[in-house]
Amino acid sequence: MSLPPEKASELKQLIHQQLSKMDVHGRIREILAETIREELAPDQQHLSTEDLIKALRRRGIIDDVMKELNFVTDSVEQELPSSPKQPICFDRQSTLKKTNIDPTRRYLYLQVLGGKAFLEHLQEPEPLPGQVCSTFTLCLHYRNQRFRSKPVPCACEPDFHDGFLLEVHRESLGDGTRMADSTTMLSISDPIHMVLIKTDIFGETTLVASYFLEWRSVLGSENGVTSLTVELMGVGTESKVSVGILNIKLEMYPPLNQTLSQEVVNTQLALERQKTAEKERLFLVYAKQWWREYLQIRPSHNSRLVKIFAQDENGINRPVCSYVKPLRAGRLLDTPRQAARFVNVLGYERAPVIGGGGKQEQWCTLLAFLCRNKGDCEDHANLLCSLLLGYGLEAFVCVGTKAKGVPHAWVMTCGTDGAITFWESLTGHRYIHKPTNPDEPPVAEQPKPLYPYRTIGCVFNHQMFLGNCQPSDAVETCVFDLNDESKWKPMSEEAIKSVCAPGATTSLPPFPPLCASTIDASVTSNEIEMQLRLLVSEHRKDLGLTTVWEDQLSYLLSPALASYEFERTTSISAGNEEFQDAIRRAVPDGHTFKGFPIHFVYRNARRAFATCLRSPFCEEIICCRGDQVRLAVRVRVFTYPESACAVWIMFACKYRSVL
Structure with missing residues (x-):
């Protein structure tokens, strides 16, 4: 592999620094003198290069140098910026796993060296070897790079010992091939987003904490190394309560030639905070003015669901437009409908609330939603809208209500021909919207809406926010001509851009890329199927029934x-047609076939079996009595990004009818 001249010179400089640090030149001179004195024959006039290399190798000098320079490899594997990177993990002895890195790039090496004060787990017993227990997993995102720690048992002092190598570079033209210096890195304001997930013994995930780490303090530290204690706060209603502390060490690699003064770093951070606060203040002033104007149109607008700000998992109010951004899935998803299916198979869970009362508001940042693999309807709608925008569609998140006045969010796309399509992010269903005209006579036939939505208050995406100012906010009568300001009151796109555009403020959480699934669909399908067979056999045994499985029938499903x-x-x-024909051939005359398909978005076989038994039809198959009863079960797991999956299960039986 040939390097550009500037890269080659930087590489030579690095090697020279390392050789000087190890005093390799002095050691070579000593060995040279010793070799000439001891091994050179009197009649030999000079020492060849080969002889010197042999002497250096024999005394271990070359091995020592190569160990120190182990970051240099013959082929530097470069990953595309959009590809999520795998974490470089450490075992308990902190032994570095070998990895290929680019010696011409700057890296931030982040080590998590244990946690403490996770008081909720103070009474947690020490897990026995091989015992299934609840675990903590730390997920990181930095500038399009995703990392995940090894799961560690939940404890008051969780045993985190992981290291992550984060590449730090500018992506602007001309800077991509240059190693970032201290001044350049000081201008990179992206934080490291850290999300702590708890997974219980049943595989259910809980969002414990979400933290944005400001890493640039390392630029003003001596030798480019600093240690931090990070206090993690809870989420939602517990966002003011500490859940634990992580010990973190940051180190620049290669070491910085010149560090900045801490005063310069602090001044830069203070200026950024001041600039962000001013932009947010101005947007808040504008939003208040816009809301006053909106209410003056019609007093009843006060009761409409016009959502300008929403709280994230840390209880911070953010403009709703900042939760959406065009998101490209690379080669992980091929079509908008496949993207809708992916969002649909991510679990649905309302934000937890302590005590009674209304719904707890919590719009999660994308990383927290993806790492937890489940979220509320707003999280699903924001992700689906972002993916559809990435596919080049004109997509908006709609905020309104469904039956019984329950607040809800869904997605809408506007076709170039004016066609309006609603996308339900929780089910993947699509609905074509045809407005009814309330002024037409009763005899006129009106289109009957198939969608579950009742009212709509506003629509938004990453660039636009529009409040519904039509006389009625009923979805079925709404006209979605978003350019008609008599029907939709727009916010200033410039105002939205000032706080929601990428890089507009340092408080905006960056959007992570999607990660490919780590689940082996075939292996997982087999495991669940074997577990279900065992559960069915045990259930029938309790009923005094024998169980005979027919593999061929299972395969035909x-x-x-x-x-x-x-x-x-x-x-x-x-x-x-083919399936029905195969079943007819497999079921002899005089026999009856029954099948029951069901769909899940989790991989817990016992939980799925319990759900299946609640269906009278499925229970009838599982508990089938008769002559020559043969049972079959087939499981098929379909994997999607972020290790989301659709699990299809089909129970079937065939038996001879004796009635």
Whole structure:
């Protein structure tokens, strides 16, 4: 591999610094003198290069140098900026795993060296070897790089010992190939987003903490190394309560030639905070003025769901437009409908609330949503809207209500022909909107809405925010001509851009890239299927029934499950004819076949089995009595990014009818 001249000179400088540090030149001179004195024959006039290399190798000098320079490899593997990077982890002895890095780039090496004061787990017993226990996992995101720590048992002092190598560079033209110096890095304001997830013994995840680490203090530290104690606060209603402390060490690599004074670093950070605060203040003033004007149009607007700000998991109010951004899925998702299916299989869970009362508001940042693999309807809608924007569609998040006045969020796309399509992010369903005209006579046939939405207060994306100012906020009568200011009151795009555009403020959480699934679909399908067979056999044994499985019948169920998932993704049904024909051939005359398909978004076989038994039809199959009863079960796991998955299960039986 050939390097550009400037890279080659930087590499030579690095090697020269390391050789000087180890005093390699002095050691070579000593060995040279010793070799000439001891090994050179009297009649030999000079020492060849090969002889010197042999002498250096024999005394271990070359090995020592190569160990010190182990970051240099023959082939430097460069990852695309958009590809999520794997964490470089340490075991308990902090032994570095070998990795290929670019010696011409600057890296920030972040080590998590244990935690303490996780008081909620003060009484947690020490897990026995091999015992399943609740675990903590730390997820990081920095400038398009994703990392995940090894799971550690939940404890008052969790045993985190992980290291992560974060690449620090500018992406602007001309800077991509240059190693970032202290001044350049000081201008990189992206924080390191850290999310702590707890996974219980059943595989259920809980968001424990979300923290934005300001790493630039290391630029003013001696030798480019600093240690920090990070206090993690809770989320939602507990955002003012400490949940624990992490010990963190930051180190620049290669070491900085010149560090900045701490005063310069602090001044830069203070200026950024001041600039951000001023932008946010001006936007708040504008938003208040916009709201006053909106209420003057019609007093009843006060009761409409016009959501300008929303609280994130840390209880911080952010403009709703900052939760959406065009997001490209790379090669992980191929179509907008597949993206809708991916968002649909992420779990749905309302924000936890302590005590009674209304719904707790919590719009999660994207990293917290993805790491937890579940969230509220707003989280799903924001992600789906971002993905659809990435596919080049004109997409908006809609805020309104569904049946019984329950607040809800969904996605809307506007076609170039004016067609309006609603996307339900929790189910993946799509609905074409055709407004009804309330002024038409009763005899006129009106389109009957199929969607579950009742009212709509506002729509927004990363650039626009529009409040519904039509006489009625009922969705079925709404006209979605967003350019008509008599129907939709817009916010200034410049005002939105001032606080929501990428890099506009340092308080905006950066959007992480999607990660490919780590689940092996075939292995997981087999595991769940074997567990279900065991559960069915035990259940029938308790009822005094024997169980005979028919593998061929189980295999014949596969096309049906594939067809169901294909239909969910594309809204096109295919392959049913072949499945039905195969089943007719497999079931002899005089026999009855029954099948029950069901869909889950989790991989817990016992939980799925308990859910299946609640269905009378499924219970009838599992508890089937009769002559020549043969049972079958087939599981098919379909994987999506972020290790989300759609799990299809089909129970079936065939038996001879004796009635």
